[in-house]
Amino acid sequence: MAPKRLLHLLAASPILLAACSSGPTVSTHDNGEVALRIESTVDGVTVENMRVRMRDNQATAQFNLVNGDSDRQNVFIALEWYDSEGFLLEDSMDVDPRERTFNLRGGKGRTLTFFSPDGQRPTTLRCTVEESEVHF
Secondary structure, three states, rough: OOOOHHHHHHHHHHHHHHHOOOOOOHHHHHHOOOOEEEEEEEOOOOEEEEEEEEOOEEEEEEEEEEEEOOEEEEEEEEEEEEOOOOOOOOHHHHHHEEEEEEEOOOOOOEEEEEEEEOHHHOOOOEEEEOOOOOOO
8 A cells, every 4th residue: 555545544544433433322122012212422321221111001111320430420311202103202291301410420320210101102212311511
């Protein structure tokens, strides 16, 4: 390979690596009746112990967010419940807040539980986890 071509390739490699590594970490769990999908863009925070269940047409989803870093993380989480046809269940705002902001201490975890709207029979809960601009 010509030296000039090699220099161009080396100069472009950080850009190529950044393009390949961007995007959220996605965790999924499906019990056959309801699926849980969590998309996180927070470095050092992992999702553990994902569980979902359906009782009397109401879904419950639960998981742990664990901060593996020693520093605290300000976390923002948003959720959306969907039915079997992919429609957003709008009234889930009345049952469970759609957005939460909280502090996740360094080296600690937090269990989060969410409930779907009554009688809607959702099939998917989508959560997004991001760093919060709000500092506690």
